[in-house]
């Protein structure tokens with residue numbers, strides 16, 4: 001299983017750019033999604049990580065994951081175009097991302113409603129691209145993180161959006 005796909009991919013959240021072990025579990029998070037698997041499933045059997053945020057992360061998992069029974073819907077396949085400022089800051093006319101305009105564009109999947117929560121399409125895509133047989137539980141509160149499980153004894157939580165301008169019409 002590619003746990004690394006759930007780690008942060010930028011240095012501002014340095015602590016979360018790597019897989020972490022603590023208390024018999026192996027964790028990966030980018031602060032939008034957090035997942036964990038039993039340490040026994042990780043062939044390297046890592047030792048507890050000294051810098052693991054042991055006050056913050058395990059408490060998120062003190063939930064009843066046996067309630068996760070509803071299969072994740074497939075992605076609708078619809079995408080919308082979004083943009084971001086380029087890190088080159090218009091200084092590189094040959095920039096591969098923005099051609100020197102300072103703005104780059106990308107397509108991301110529509111956000112979707114699962115239970116009572118709105119989940120970002122890019123997060124759903126990461127979950128569905130990397131895990132098998134994903135099932136979720138929503139307690140009906142739109143602001144409570146969505147719980148999910150997947151094959152390989154994966155437990156996960158994903159933060160909901162308060163609102164979305166890019167909701168899929170597939171429910």
Ligand SMILES: [Zn+2]
Nearest residue numbers: 086088095098
């Ligand atoms: Zn650029």
